[in-house]
Amino acid sequence: MTGLGVAALRAARPELLSAAARGIEEHRRTVTGGIETVLRGRSTALSDAGGSLSRWSGPASTAAAGRFSALAAELTHVGRDLAVCSQALSHAGLRLRSALGLLTRAEARAQERGARVTQAGVLVVPARVPRGDPVLDAHEVREDALMREEVTAYLRQAGRVATETDADLARHLVEAAGGCLAPGERGVLTSLPPPPVSGPGHPSADVFANAAWWRSLTSEERRQLVQERPESVGPRDGLPGADRDQANRILLDRVERAARGRLAVLEAGGEPLPEEVGAGGSAVLALGLSERAGALELVRGRLDALRAVRAVLGRQDGARRRLLLLDVAGRHPKAAVAIGEVDTAPHVATFVGGFTTTVGGDLDRYDRELARLRSSSSGMAHGDVAVVTWLGYAAPQADEVLTPSRTVMSSGVAARGGEELAAFVTGLDASREVPADQSVLAHSYGSVVLSFALRRPTGIDRAALFGSPGTGGAVRSVVDTGLKPGAFNVLGSIDDPVVAGGRVVLGPSAASVVGARTLSTYAPGAEGSPGARRTSRGHSDYLKAGSDSAFNLAAVVAGRGDATVAESAAERARKAWR
Template identity: 40%
Template sequence: MTRQLGVRDIRAFRPALVLEVVHRLEIQRRRVMGAADAALRARAAGREWRGRAATSASQAQSGAVALLGDVSARMGVTASVLRGLAARMEACLELVHRAERIARDRGAWTDADGLVQVPHRFPTGDPTMDAHVGRLDALMVNEVGRCLGEAVRVAAETDVEVQRRLRGAVADPVAPAVPDELGVVPPPPEGGVGRPDGAFANAAWWRSLTVSERRRAITQHPDWVGPRDGIPAWDRHQANLILLARLRGPAREALRRAGSIPQRTAIPTWERAKSIEAIDALLAKRDGVTRQLLLIDVSGLVVRAITTVGDIDRAGHVATYVGGFSTRPERDLRDYDDRFVGMRRLALTQTREEGDDGDVAIAIWLGYPAPQGRDGGFSSRSVLRDDTARAWADDLASFTNGIDASRDAPAHQALWAHSYGSVVTGFALQQVMRMDDVALFGSPGTSLGSVAQAGLKPGALNVLAAPTDPVPMTDWHGLDPREIPGVAALGATAALKPGATNVVLRESFLHGDYLDEGTTSEYNLAAIAAGRSDQRLPAQGDRPLAPIPPPAP
């Protein structure tokens, strides 16, 4: 049994030396091939020779040519495997260097064995800011740990594969075919489940693959890529299109059998088929807006899907919308998309006014099975209970962590959480995740007791509640978020649009009106997505909003 590899071994590895061996091996291989060619030419030149001695010499030459060909093939396999080893270990070294950069950006460092050393942080006197700094440190430790852990895992898997292939190149009776590349390393097990730090492991795994290996993973194993947070949005999109195509035929057949008005027992089947139709219709839109499919899962009672309005990979500002009670893709996805196209345009206008030319993207996160009316009031999935919110909060944290993990530079991220979605968000914010701004609107209560508990910087937790919306008055799922000290209570009533003298923003009356075009609540949500805290409009009777401080160092 070989010694287990560690960060020290990766740091000590020199891919350039392996490539030098490959270069010299190729030189020797060409010499062997040259000798085989010379033997073939000599054989051709001696065709006039006849007799027993000539036959014996010809057989000896044939054996020599075959032997030289076999040696050349084995040398080719060895060179190819070593070339793959150098490329893979170069990627592992880059993961180690990336981890070092992430730690260094927080004033921390990693020791020779990859353990993170965090400097002592002196209290600022503001408990909320201290908690925010602590959250950023915890996030850094998680990301560095996953990055280094994945470097070690990939190096160990590569070591095993290289040993196996090199032994085969020597010991197999027939020289094996020359491999184009090493096999694609499977994704990390911890990245496939809903855990906030799994996105960091997925991102590190994806970075360890070559461009060709990524293409193979997408086409041959789309289930490895499509649902995994931490992988760039366009790569997930391509994999999910393959998964969607696999689902389309069975879904159409199920829809044909269910009919336009299905029996109660066929409702989940009908909803799956209609959800796929809704996603197809969304992706087929040709209105100049980029859309990406980041999740499609029809395995549960409620279809889970994540789509975008805008390009998540290149946007400087990313808002994630978390829907509430009874949201389902087949019923709500198109409506959300239509609304968010306009809200993205509004947010872009606000960023341009600030001189910020960064793009804005909105993720429609229907990534959890929201409680439905058919779940009743007593089951664990009831909207009156927080079981579903607790169970899926980690998935939300993983998704938002994955947006930054997949990029070289973090985006400004915002969360828009409506109704029961604010319950999910309250639990998610207590996990190790980073969020710049949060808006809870139409909230039936939250498990949060303070801004510090959410790990947010001061002033980053925003709450909207229309005066005529009865849901925020229930406090069913905990504290009314408007009562949390330090929250920014934003307006949902009629107000004069900032910078205008005769444009009045409308009031939101009902529980589902917060996203309506031309409302004060829509304007406030767009300002949050754009990172324009100065454009937020306070609730009536509330004092002017204090500016949000810059991110913690």
């Protein structure tokens, strides 16, 4: 910590500031009563004793009126200074309480891991005794890394809040005492700006910094930010889902109006904006179409995505939906929509789509499938379940196969997407009072994204990779993930060509990861038999209603490893040709 340290903060008494604010407010009310008395005296002095309409006039009358007016003005000035002091002290008391809350949270989080925070603000983590199981040891390392980042973020924000509050309060009090307050000055302390992004490579640190910042604000400050600066709230991982949802719905209205306006301009023959030039994709370039044609493709795709988001949010199936992410910049719009309450549900599952996934083309289908999965999982889980369709990375598209930086044939897109996924799921826990039991279900190329996310400290408790082309070299053993034993689950249908051939370019295969659990997607039986109905075929059948794969995914979400159906010997035999 810098500025005011842990020792000073622990000794702080915000209730004294609040008491001082109340005392000064009483004095301000007394002064206000004095102003009313002076004004009544001025009125009486200017009236004749008999109360007639005639007035005292002349030099003496003018002098008296001036004295009364000057006294009233002086008392008004004093009252304003007292009001500023009272409001500043009250606000400072709230801010100091939030700083103490951050410190308390940091200390509690450290204690959960057997660590402590010293008077100097140093986090002391005890040496861990190896358990003899490398998977459990790796899990301990991951948990300690998450704890360090969270505690560090809360200590840093606590010190920042206390230091800035101290300086801001002093400025208000000194200016009020010296009669130097600017006209219209109020006692509201300067707003605490959001933390800067530390850049690639530090998603968890950024997430916990965001969470600490949000907790340091008053409820009124949060409300104002949501309404007046939704762009600072909606996209920010680590903030509560309910607040992000409100902000993102405001942004949805804004960007939809802007996109419609741009479409009208372009269709009328207008020129594309710089951000729209060259964004149409390789198909437009290959056909030699104009920059305006590329811009039209971009804007129409943006509107398709926005319409899909609005349609899903408006779905009337009895479940609340939250818009947790909306980003339509560039050629690949991103969105994340939750079914259920991610802020409170004991179990939260995040789904990651794969190759060719788009918001406009796939959000509706995934939302329907995940609503069904949530219903199945809720029947097995202890407590409520929330599920998220996370289309929060720019999935590679079919017309980008020959583009080195975007091709599905490499793990480059997955590495970047993994960082975004890690920040998102860690943010879900960071925003809550009690962390959720979190699962991530990843299909196709999305499983490569998940593999890279698992290389970072995250809040993921279980992973399920289905229809996976491989891990892109990111994961070769469960030790690489920091997950507990039995938490890395793999599902591959007997005739999925992506599972069969994907490992050639994106290997190793998910099923070959040391410590992986392979779950069933197959049941023997002739065409039309119950076994056939339970079997998933091809690459896109894993969430089919009534299938073993859908049941297994629901059990993973519910934390019911005991209920999952393991891959059978017969199923393994059918896959032996791989």
